[in-house]
Amino acid sequence: MGIIEVNSISYEYNAAKDISIAPALKDVSLSIEQGEFLCIVGHNGSGKSTLAKHLNGLLQPTSGNVLVKGMDTKDEQRSLEIKKTVGICFQNPDNQIVTTIVEDDVAFAPENLGIEPKEIRLRVNMALKAVGMESYATSAPHMLSGGQKQRIAIAGLLAMQPEVLVLDEATSMLDPAGKAEVLSIVQRLNSEGITIVMITQYMEEATIADRVIVMADGEIALQGTPKQVFSQAAALRGLRLDVPAVVDLRNRLIAKGMRPTHALNAKDFANFIAEALGVTNGD
Amino acid sequence: MAIELKNVCHTYMEGTAFEHGALENINLTIHENEFVGIIGHTGSGKSTLATHMNGIIQPNSGKVFVDGIDMSDKRKRKEGRAKVGMVFQYPEHQLFEETVEKDIAFGVKNMGLSEADVDERVREAFYLVGLEYEKFAEKSPFELSGGEKRRAALAGIIAMRPKYLVLDEPMAGLDPSGRKEIMQTIMKLKDALGCAVIMISHSMDDVLKASSRIIVMNKGKIVMDDTPREIFLHSEKLLEINLGLPQGLVLANELRSRGIDIPKDAFLMDELFEILCERLGLC
Numbered sequence: 001m002g003i004i005e006v007n008s009i010s011y012e013y014n015a016a017k018d019i020s021i022a023p024a025l026k027d028v029s030l031s032i033e034q035g036e037f038l039c040i041v042g043h044n045g046s047g048k049s050t051l052a053k054h055l056n057g058l059l060q061p062t063s064g065n066v067l068v069k070g071m072d073t074k075d076e077q078r079s080l081e082i083k084k085t086v087g088i089c090f091q092n093p094d095n096q097i098v099t100t101i102v103e104d105d106v107a108f109a110p111e112n113l114g115i116e117p118k119e120i121r122l123r124v125n126m127a128l129k130a131v132g133m134e135s136y137a138t139s140a141p142h143m144l145s146g147g148q149k150q151r152i153a154i155a156g157l158l159a160m161q162p163e164v165l166v167l168d169e170a171t172s173m174l175d176p177a178g179k180a181e182v183l184s185i186v187q188r189l190n191s192e193g194i195t196i197v198m199i200t201q202y203m204e205e206a207t208i209a210d211r212v213i214v215m216a217d218g219e220i221a222l223q224g225t226p227k228q229v230f231s232q233a234a235a236l237r238g239l240r241l242d243v244p245a246v247v248d249l250r251n252r253l254i255a256k257g258m259r260p261t262h263a264l265n266a267k268d269f270a271n272f273i274a275e276a277l278g279v280t281n282g283d
Numbered sequence: 284m285a286i287e288l289k290n291v292c293h294t295y296m297e298g299t300a301f302e303h304g305a306l307e308n309i310n311l312t313i314h315e316n317e318f319v320g321i322i323g324h325t326g327s328g329k330s331t332l333a334t335h336m337n338g339i340i341q342p343n344s345g346k347v348f349v350d351g352i353d354m355s356d357k358r359k360r361k362e363g364r365a366k367v368g369m370v371f372q373y374p375e376h377q378l379f380e381e382t383v384e385k386d387i388a389f390g391v392k393n394m395g396l397s398e399a400d401v402d403e404r405v406r407e408a409f410y411l412v413g414l415e416y417e418k419f420a421e422k423s424p425f426e427l428s429g430g431e432k433r434r435a436a437l438a439g440i441i442a443m444r445p446k447y448l449v450l451d452e453p454m455a456g457l458d459p460s461g462r463k464e465i466m467q468t469i470m471k472l473k474d475a476l477g478c479a480v481i482m483i484s485h486s487m488d489d490v491l492k493a494s495s496r497i498i499v500m501n502k503g504k505i506v507m508d509d510t511p512r513e514i515f516l517h518s519e520k521l522l523e524i525n526l527g528l529p530q531g532l533v534l535a536n537e538l539r540s541r542g543i544d545i546p547k548d549a550f551l552m553d554e555l556f557e558i559l560c561e562r563l564g565l566c
Contacts, residue, residue: 241460269534274541277562
């Protein structure tokens with residue numbers, strides 16, 4: 001059994017009386033394995049964020065259920081434990097920072113969980129270290145860059161010592177350097193055993209996952225390893241998505257008669273080309 | 284006719300302990316009909332620069348002129364402002380009216396035009412952003428998809444027929460198809476209205492595709508101002524100030540580092556396609 005089990009859930013937002021809105025999720029089932037790096041992609045309005053908010057009970061399914069380590073998210077008695085297990089980081093870092101000093105902000109969740117001050121101190125130090133922000137412990141969050149603020153938001157989640165970290169387009173408001181900072185931290189946390197569920201609109205980011213799920217109109221339309229999913233360029237485009245630019249170039253060359261390759265990023269593709277051309281110098 | 288910034292300096296929270304410079308001695312002329320991309324990492328002063336262009340914020344020293352109108356002149360500022368349309372980040376957050384038509388008409392109604400003129404401009408704006416009038420006019424803006432909302436917000440500015448269109452991160456948060464559609468819409472608008480476009484973006488690929496000129500900001504200063512080709516031929520400078528590179532350039536650099544001979548000025552995916560086709564003997 002996975003650390004999170006999503007069992008045929010559907011969800012309908014409470015629509016205003018005269019507006020009929022299609023259900024945001026339709027009979028979605030999903031098992032997230034412990035230690036997995038899962039990426040969810042999908043067009044705007046496909047239900048990605050609605051699904052994410054179900055993973056720690058921020059939303060309750062209209063039908064079906066979600067089990068976090070066997071605990072039903074509808075069980076109010078387990079609500080706190082579920083939220084300790086699964087932390088969610090949202091798109092805009094400015095909406096997630098509540099205090100005026102970085103270390104207070106990181107301490108906010110553990111304080112509310114009633115953890116001993118000594119232990120909080122340890123956790124705050126550890127969390128700030130994990131995101132490379134320990135030298136900013138006494139800074140004011142509003143003076144930091146977007147990438148730094150998002151790292152503080154992640155540190156605030158890590159201080160709860162969650163087992164699953166859900167990132168809902170957490171890099172979309174960041175510049176390229178900020179995106180790279182956050183992605184490398186997420187990859188490291190995953191290598192240390194934290195389960196990652198990352199939602200993104202950037203196909204390049206999805207190539208680093210173990211598994212990619214493609215949502216469309218509230219349903220899972222495609223899933224598989226990045227290699228499997230990104231080999232279906234036409235299907236992805238039909239779902240308002242795309243393949244990474246390198247994969248597009250690769251596919252155009254394969255259509256011209258190049259030997260097939262599954263390379264998904266510039267490094268792997270350059271290695272493949274070097275080999276095909278018999279070039280041996282360089283790395 | 285042009286937007287001219289002369290020795291513009293801007294300091295936030297001047298005279299307080301939090302004082303920090305956002306723009307330092309900016310001299311810049313943006314001509315009619317240009318497509319100018321502005322890049323720079325978070326906090327480099329891009330958005331501060333953009334908001335000076337229609338007098339939303341005033342420089343602490345220096346002057347801004349729009350077609351010769353001094354934007355520090357309170358009586359004339361309104362006339363200058365009408366020439367410069369500003370589309371902020373996530374403009375759909377500013378939608379507020381009951382129907383899409385009313386929302387798009389809001390700005391143009393305040394320009395003192397006859398009802399027939401307003402109606403004509405609103406219908407034209409619907410057409411230009413690719414929203415079908417009959418289908419969308421009576422809908423609530425909140426029923427639209429992410430990409431449609433953004434186009435509706437853009438239409439509200441277009442209806443005012445600006446000579447200069449300033450866009451702050453127009454593609455952020457959209458799915459890949461939505462990004463392509465907005466980009467195509469912007470290119471179409473530029474041709475149809477004959478306006479200049481000033482586009483701030485974190486996406487080097489989008490800026491490279493669309494711009495005739497790129498301005499690179501760093502720490503409140505303009506550090507590069509040139510054609511896209513010249514800017515990206517000096518990519519080491521961009522890396523020095525922590526900016527990302529377009530994906531084609533990343534791949535070209537990877538190929539070169541493996542000893543594959545790629546001409547120095549080739550970095551578009553299409554150029555790499557031609558070169559690799561030839562090297563691999565596919566054409």
